[in-house]
Amino acid sequence: MENSIIADLEESYGLTCNQIVPVEGGWLNQKWKVSTDKCELLVKQFSNMRYSGDKLKLVESALQRQIILEKNGVPCPSVRLCGGHAIRLLNNETAYMVMEFRRGKVENPNTVTIMQMRSLGNACGLMHKVFLQLPALSVRGFPIISGRIMDSLWANFYACKQECSSILPIEYRKALLMQEPILKQLTNRFFDKMPKGIAHEDFSSDNILFDVDCVSAIIDFDRNHYSYIWHDIGRAILSFALKDDRMDMEKVYAFLEGYSQHLALTLPDIADAxxxxxxxxxxxxxxxxxxxxxxxxxxxxxNEMLWLTEHWFELDSIICSIDFRFKKSFQI
Incomplete structure (x- = not known):
């Protein structure tokens, strides 16, 4: 950690660092666990290669929303403010933030438990519920308009198809050709029915920490913005319930049970997510x-995208395959 940050932590936050330990993770950003006399904190320095001044303003807004989430019971780290701001700008080269250090373990489809999946669904539902209570945001920077996503998908398909020569990996060429029947039946109506609001937008396994039975922290809100909120649901299901090219329906249903405690969600909704x-x-x-x-x-x-491409037209039958007896036995 730069000496200038260490000095500013004491001057601006009143924090004396007893021990500073680097923390892995975060593309180009730097993170440290800082021990003080009173607590353990995480200090994150933003990469000036990734974050321009304008982008830092967007992250500042995202962190202010994280503060609201934490105050409303969503399991995410509390953020320390300085002068009302979550991001501390020392100069044109140095920007950092301070937040609570949350302990927890990163899980994956092989290790996550049913109870943890139910807790994840509960945390995701509460997060979306709190987000939906906030004022609507500008859509700048995200193709929330359904037509834009359709145009983007077709443009990407045609651009890739033109480059689809024999020297490219055969698996890639096969994956590209399988997209065409999906795109031909996809219409703007599909996107128009998707719930919109503020979403985490990076709701993958790297950004969720668990203790033995439940979520201990949702982290990395840098990308959260106005979007399709069910993207968080689809991403969570892919990250935790897809194992060995098979969807673990017990874990899917556990997530559904947890989420439904806060917002309405059905199995067909998960297929659409x-x-x-x-x-x-x-x-x-x-x-x-x-x-x-x-x-x-x-x-x-x-591989997750390849699985979805292959099973696009049968997702409803896969996700909705839980019969009544299973659901009844699954209730706590």
């Missing part, structure tokens, strides 16, 4: 270069 996630994310992950990548996280995202 998965389709929505495909519409938003397929241009990100179905790219030629990613079919040559071997990073575990990238491979996981790519």
């Amino acid at each position: 998965l389709r929505l996630s495909w519409c938003i994310e397929v241009p990100w992950w179905i790219k030629p270069e990613l079919f040559r990548a071997n990073r575990e996280k990238v491979v996981r995202f790519k």
Whole structure:
């Protein structure tokens, strides 16, 4: 940590750092666990390669919303303010924030439990409920208009198809061709019926910490903005319930039970949330270069999109396959 930040922590926040330990995670940003006489905190320095002044303003707004969430019982770290601001600007090169350090473990489809999935659904539902109580935001910076997403999907498809030569990975060419029947039946009506509001927009396993039975913290609200809120649901289901090319319906239903304690949600809604996630994310992950990548996280995202592409037309039967006897036995 830069000496200027250490000095400013004491001068601006009244914090004397007894121990500073680097924390992994966060593309290009730097994080440290800071121990003081009274508590443990997380200090995050924003990368000036990733964050311009305008982008930091958007993150500031997002962090102010995180503060509202925490005050309303959503399990997320409390943010320390300085002069009413969540982001402390030392100079043109240095911007950082201070928040509560939350302990917890990152889980995956192999390790997450039914109780943790129910807690995740509960936390997600409460987060969306609180977000929906906030004033509507500008849609600047996000293609919330359904036509824009359709145009983007078709433009991406045609651009990729033109480059689809024999030198590209055969798996990629196959994945691209499988998109066409989906796009031909997809209309703006699908997007028009999707609930809109403020969403986390990075609701993946990396950003959710668990203790033994429940969610201990939802983190990294940098991207939260006005969007399709069911994208969070689809992303959570993909990140935690899709295992070995099979959807674990016990975990899906556990999430549904938790979410439904705050907002209405049905199994067909979850099927549509998965389709929505495909519409938003397929241009990100179905790219030629990613079919040559071997990073575990990238491979996981790519394979999730491939699974959705393959099962698009049968998602309703897959997700809605829970019969009454199972649901009855599953209740606590």
